[in-house]
Amino acid sequence: MTIRARGRSFLALILSPEAPLKDWLAGLDEHMRRAAGFFNHQPVILDLSLLDERTEGLAGFQQELRRRHIHLIGIEGGNPHWKALESWEWPIELQGGRPSGPVKLPDDDSPKSVPPAVTLKTPLIIDRAVRSGQSIKYPDGDIIVLGAVSSGAEIIAGGSIHIYGPLRGRAIAGVSGYPQARIFTTKMEAELLAIDGFYMIAEEMPNAPSGRASQVYLENERLKVIPLQTGTIKT
The missing domain is CATH 2.160.20.70 (Pectate Lyase C-like)
Known part of the structure; x- marks a missing residue:
């Protein structure tokens, strides 16, 4: 028997919540109200790099996203060993994704570089x-x-x-x-x-x-x- 495997690229949205989470969720609700269905069936990666383990409301944050029908396919920027994340369900870690969007600008005294061109x-x-x-x-x-x-x-x-x-x-x-x-x-x-x-x-x-x-x-x-x-x- 021949086992066949195929690669498939995917497009995912990245959400980067900021503290306080209560205010961030309120802002998210307003965006979802104005753009109804924007997250429907959209794969989402949650970036926790702007938060830490002491962020208020972090323990129940995943459930808050689920209640809004936001489907997480990946989580990055956080540590599964944080006490606030003990009850979270962690998707399989994704590797090899192609980043896009804003990049961190160099310091004024660092050598200037030209960002790589996007090849379409x-x-x-x-x-x-x-x-x-x-x-x-x-x-x-x-x-x-x-x-x-x-x-x-x-x-x-x-x-x-x-x-x-x-x-x-x-x-x-x-x-x-x-x-x-x-x-x-x-x-x-x-x-x-x-x-x-x-x-x-x-x-x-x-x-x-x-x-x-x-x-x-x-x-x-x-x-x-x-x-x-x-x-x-x-x-």
């Missing part, structure tokens, strides 16, 4: 509409959708997202640490937009060109949504 692969082309409840994830490059993205659907790309149709669901670009990523659609009706970890929901887009061809880009850690035909493409 060939775009993933979806030659159909993406229906409600579907999730397309491609952390290695751009995603091109030749059709609509329905409400309740999501597109998650390491690079940019190009939608040749109405965007009514969620578009999350630049997840591989690529703030230059953009989101393009021929009809902007999005539930949620995100680039490199910065996001906005529909209620935060009062001045967005709703129903028009649009592009989205990141500027000074804020998302800009402008009409596509009048926008200036930046390089």
